[in-house]
Amino acid sequence: MIHIKKLVCVCAVCFILIPQMYPVFGAFEYRGLGWPAAMANIRVVGSHPFQYALNPALIERGLPPGISLSYQKPFQGLDLQAGAISLQNRIWQRPFIHHLEFLGDELYSELKLSSGTAWLVEKGFSAGMMWNYHHLSMSGYQSEQAISISLSSAATIHDQVKIGSVLENVIQLGNELTLPQKFHLGGQYIVGPVTLMLSLEKESALPVEANMGFLYASASFWEAGFGYRDLNGELSVGWRIHLQRIAFHYVLVTHPQLPVSQGFGLEMLLP
């Protein structure tokens, strides 16, 4: 009985998601439920390691090494599991970000391993590049792999204004598995404790998606985020507590038709 219920739920999810996705790019559309998910999953701007994993140009100079872990439960009620690990470090004074992301159940799994770095072109303007390895496996089918490169930039227009852009999977090596190419453009404006983030995302054959995120960072130890994604009507909310070298976060995402999704995270700065 439980198995039938699960099957019905999975079918419902597929029926809702498939019309919104281009069939070739059905895989690797999972955006993750790390801390940026609280702010409409805007990752083209911001200052969290999970945002650096999409746009490494955002990595600030002098950022200490750190590790971030996240356990995620997408679409509560399905048996999907997801998680991510992000590690930031320096090699010969150059900042690097390494990111591992997983989504799947006992029949299907997606794995993405990325590594990227940033170059300071001029004071206020940085360019970034990510290498991505994608692995897709489905029970009964041969697993598929793909390697891609994403390019990004971050422009600090003012102390309070930043603009970021990303060309995700702009170069793909091998034609075995086609990856979705996506363009992101976003801006963030910081006014006192509030950060307002806006972004536009465009994937071929899908309409332009506009997203809006708010972050309130108190002077003490907590932060709260809220976000709205225009295309599918997703609302998200989350909190984050940061102590001296450690931080925790929780994210809740609601979809108009699908079950809620949740994510928990732990971040540590390494000595």
Next chain:
Amino acid sequence: MKLIFTCLIMMISVFPQRVNSQEIEELDDPNEAQYLDQLLDRIFQTFSIETADSLALDEHGYSEQAILSILEWQQQDESVGTPRWLRKQLRGQDKILLKQDLKSAAVQTQSQFRQRLQYSASLKGWRTLNKGRIWNNQIYLNILTEQDPGEDRFTDHAVMTLSSRSVPGFDNLILGDFHVNWGGGLILNQQGSRMSLNPRSLVRQKRLLLRPHYSSREVDYFRGLAGSFSHNNTHGSAFISRRKARGRWDGETFKEDADGIHPMAKSFEIHTLNALGLAVETEVARLRLFGATLIHPDEPKGMEYELGLACSPMGSHSCQIYTNSLDQNNQRILFSWMYSTKPIVLSFQYRRYNSIEEIASGYVPTLLGASAINETGIAFRVQIRPGKKIQIRYALETGGPEQFNSIQDYRTIQHHKAQLVKRLEKGILQLDLSRKLEYPVVEGSIWESRFTNLKITKAAVSLVHPFSAHLNYRVNLKSTFLNRNHALLVQQRLSGERNTWKWSIGYVRYSIPTYPMRLSVYETSVAESFSFYTAYDDGDRWFIYLKQQAHKYVDLELKVVQTRSFDMLVNSKQLALSLQMSIVL
């Protein structure tokens, strides 16, 4: 989507930026004729820092403080007013501009030669362009040859012009290929006559202009002899032209081939266009009386004339009226008025074209388009500068039929445009909004007692930010809203220079559902060329532009562009190349 876009505009408007006039106009629809006009102005309207008045200095790009210093320098005697003294007075961009002006004034003979090779999928082959200019204080010689793909001759389009401002009795004398800009432009095809958001664009400044032809545009120019002259308060210009044009006969009218591509396999008819023209303007009291006549000996229209009156009753007011006929049933009239002070500039134009010919034959300012027979409408502009760093402009255009000849002719258009330009500490922020309402009447609508309409709203934001003297960044966001559809275009450009290299890269991503919602963007291109792209599907485009000073006198330029359409499954990627070598002596 609209709400979020509005928020994005508001967010960026909190921190806006500095630009030159070319950059400001980037958010408007591209206009090649306007670009050519600017290029010819720059090349042939000689600017002399020793004689330029405050208006010319302002147009040239000097700041207010610099203009005061230059005017003071012009009045000093040679022992005090040395270039060194002037250099000390100016700062920043003014000093760089002054250095260029003094350098060009000091050089006696200059010459430039350019050779350009262009390839693009739409051209289906290579296009070659060769141009050269040699000039000194007395004489100017320019040559241009062009061969489009499929054309058999290296000189399919060839231009050669000799001009001088030093011939006794003449202000300017031109032998060869040239352009004529006269009066209100009611009888002559004029370059750069499109009205911009600038209120001054409604009033004609160039009323007796003759300029050499120096572009690959193969229509709308004359070949022969032209000259301009002055005597007391009277100025005039005259020309005689005989040019062979390629095109086709449409009844009794010859239509010149507009795109200028003449492949071997395609046959054209050759027709000699003969023309004679004379224009005179004289000042009586504060009135400027203008009269021009054109004679086309081989054409049915024979002779045309234009009469005009311009006045400035008070310093801040000016008005102009032009007409091409005194017959009220077959007449074009253009009336313009402008009030100009520093904080506010207002202008108004009324036009009434009641003619039996298509409007395009005179290329007069029109809203309904070239195919309309007659039109009446107004144009209004206002420009306010509430502070030193902010400028607001508003424009209204209306157009409708003067006569109801057929149901297809009945269209009315209203176009509102608003613009905000804010200079920041570094760079410029610009917001543009426009709304076009068009009411075409179609037969079915009348019988069904309902009227169709087309409402297109456009919004655009542009941010220019120099990160340093070597690196500039620009982002343009453009959108169109039509009924329930929306289109979006995002362009980012980065340009810089270091040592002998100049470079620029740009990426544009667009999603445009239908052709009426199309959006255009400018791109960096090789010197003395105009480049823009009009997008009307789902796709992206990137370009790389590189320039290197390979030798003291030699510049090499390369531009590579790739356009990709996500809507097309076959030939989705198209590559274009431009190579140019310039020798500047």
